[in-house]
Amino acid sequence: MPVRMSDLVADLAGESTDIDAMLDRLPPEGWDTPTPAEGWLIRDQVSHLAYFDEMVVRSFVDPERFAAEARELVASGLDFPDRLVLEHRAIPVADLQSWWRRARADLIDRAKNRDGAERVAWYGPSMSLASSITARIMETWAHGQDIADALGVIREPTARLRHVAHIGIGARTFSFKVRKLEVPRAPIRVELAAPDGTQWVWGPVDAADRVMGDALEFCLVVTQRRHRDETALTIIGDAATAWMRIAQSFAGPPGPGRRPAKGPSVV
Numbered sequence: 518m519p520v521r522m523s524d525l526v527a528d529l530a531g532e533s534t535d536i537d538a539m540l541d542r543l544p545p546e547g548w549d550t551p552t553p554a555e556g557w558l559i560r561d562q563v564s565h566l567a568y569f570d571e572m573v574v575r576s577f578v579d580p581e582r583f584a585a586e587a588r589e590l591v592a593s594g595l596d597f598p599d600r601l602v603l604e605h606r607a608i609p610v611a612d613l614q615s616w617w618r619r620a621r622a623d624l625i626d627r628a629k630n631r632d633g634a635e636r637v638a639w640y641g642p643s644m645s646l647a648s649s650i651t652a653r654i655m656e657t658w659a660h661g662q663d664i665a666d667a668l669g670v671i672r673e674p675t676a677r678l679r680h681v682a683h684i685g686i687g688a689r690t691f692s693f694k695v696r697k698l699e700v701p702r703a704p705i706r707v708e709l710a711a712p713d714g715t716q717w718v719w720g721p722v723d724a725a726d727r728v729m730g731d732a733l734e735f736c737l738v739v740t741q742r743r744h745r746d747e748t749a750l751t752i753i754g755d756a757a758t759a760w761m762r763i764a765q766s767f768a769g770p771p772g773p774g775r776r777p778a779k780g781p782s783v784v
Contacts (some may be wrong), residue, residue, distance in 0.1 A: 525650045528677045532657040535619050545610045552667040561602035562660040563617045570620040577636040587640050595770045639738045641768050654680040659740040674712040674733040685739025685766040686719050692765045701756035726754030739764040744777040
């Protein structure tokens with residue numbers, strides 16, 4: 518995985534280009550198309566990305582202001598992402614598209630020459646700037662998937678999925694703790710078939726618990742864009758099974774997950 522900020526922001530720019538390619542084909546009314554995220558329209562996915570791009574910039578340009586605003590927002594209730602998209606829903610399409618492009622370009626320009634080890638605040642624990650940009654890659658890909666699903670677009674998987682998988686694996690402990698569940702102690706081996714035919718691996722080679730399969734399907738599950746039953750992932754062991762049932766790569770309260778296409782399922 519790239520560790521230089523210039524490489525990370527190049528991957529972020531690549532994900533941004535994928536979203537722009539879908540948005541550029543949309544007539545204004547198409548921005549009000551519902552997405553698989555309950556209650557969110559395509560325009561909401563875009564405003565969400567634009568808003569939090571601006572907040573990432575604020576976290577390292579004006580950390581005191583960011584910290585004060587973040588405390589206030591979190592104190593107002595953990596459903597603040599849903600409330601924010603409703604606040605931004607009346608923005609005209611042309612203005613919304615300009616905001617998204619301006620906010621993303623500003624983030625890329627300001628981050629590319631900074632030290633990736635720099636600590637930045639966020640709505641939970643602080644993180645390195647490199648981790649923050651990696652999280653933006655994950656978020657952009659995941660919300661881009663919602664847009665793609667809403668439009669029936671099939672996106673070609675790329676090596677940038679490794680960032681998404683990496684965040685999802687790193688969030689394993691969080692997935693349990695945010696639900697106030699005991700974290701299984703057993704180590705887990707993850708083996709994924711990358712888009713270029715190589716293999717990506719995490720975890721001890723001798724771990725009994727394993728998750729194996731296609732990198733795209735794994736990323737769809739850990740970002741809660743697909744139910745695990747809709748994939749061909751091989752999940753072995755109680756710890757791996759428990760994790761894949763609740764895997765959540767994004768911050769915030771427990772996500773509701775997605776139901777499989779063929780009827781309801783307990784998530």
